[in-house]
Amino acid sequence: MCQLLGMNCNVPTDIVFSFTGFALRGGRTDVHHDGWGIAFFEGAGVRHFVDHQPAVDSPVATLIKTYPIKSRNVIAHIRKATQGEVALENCHPFMRELWGRYWVFAHNGDLKQFNPVLDGPYRPVGTTDSERAFCWLLQELRSRFGDVRPALADLGAALGELVPRIAAHGTFNMMLSDGSALFSHCSTKLFWLVRQHPFETAILSDEDVRVDFSQVTTPHDRVAIIVTQPLTTNERWTACAAGEMQCFVDGLPQKNIFPPTATPGMSE
DSSP states (O other): OOEEEEEEEEEEEEOHHHHHHHHHTBTTSSBOOSOEEEEEEETTEEEEEEESSOGGGOHHHHHHHHSOOEEEEEEEEEOOOSSSOSSGGGOSOEEEEETTEEEEEEEESOBSSOOOOOOSSOOOSSOOHHHHHHHHHHHHHHHHHTTSOOOHHHHHHHHHHHHHHHHTTBOOEEEEEOSSOEEEEOSSOOEEEEEESSOOEEEBSSSSOEEEGGGSOOTTOEEEEEESSOOBSSSOOEEOOTTOEEEEETTEEOSSOSOOOOOOOOOO
16 A cells, blocks of 8 residues: 655745655565655645655655655655556646636555546546546536535535545545645544644654754644654554544644535445
8 A cells, every 4th residue: 555645834845854764664664665745735735746756766865855845735755566566647636727726635555446536627647546536526526516616515525426426436545635625534544643733843754864843843833744654653643443534634623614524435
């Protein structure tokens, strides 16, 4: 399986510390060596980096670890291929336009017999089940809301109905963002925490690196980190329940965004 990393903040923040530990799982401290990628939202734009090389060997990953790009929403992914060959077009996160905004998506899991009819503008470029799921989600959202982006509550309600229909086909841990909020769904394993004042020192679990966040933040900063496996040894991570969806805005999980989980199923 792959691994996911997301960050949602109330002010632009760099992800160098978290990505340093996360990238080591791409071939050194874990077996996710079939490519990697990361996307940073900046205003209306996205800095999007993908590489089919293992993250531990990728010069692009080295750049990310040393270049403090600041963003309020970040999604990263390291790949252990289950469907689709090791190739650049199969590297997550994937990016498409909807409602005049970029959307970024990454998935950890394996979907069986997932062959939805894609009859709109969203078509996969690669051969992964993940990209098919992303295209189907955007197709259904556009079909439901037309050309106007809905309010957050309406968007959450729609995702709360659509995502379980995909998850019915297998494991569907995922992250999705348009730069204004970060959505996640847990099938099997996902953890999150919020760093805020009073900030303390965090210690990576994958390398002997620590950061005293009180020295690099202000009392008003707030950062949510969402990841497949906890990145630090001395912080309290919250485990998501199977089937749980989350929406993070300004570094905090939002309550009552999603409807009660419906019985999964989808027409194909």
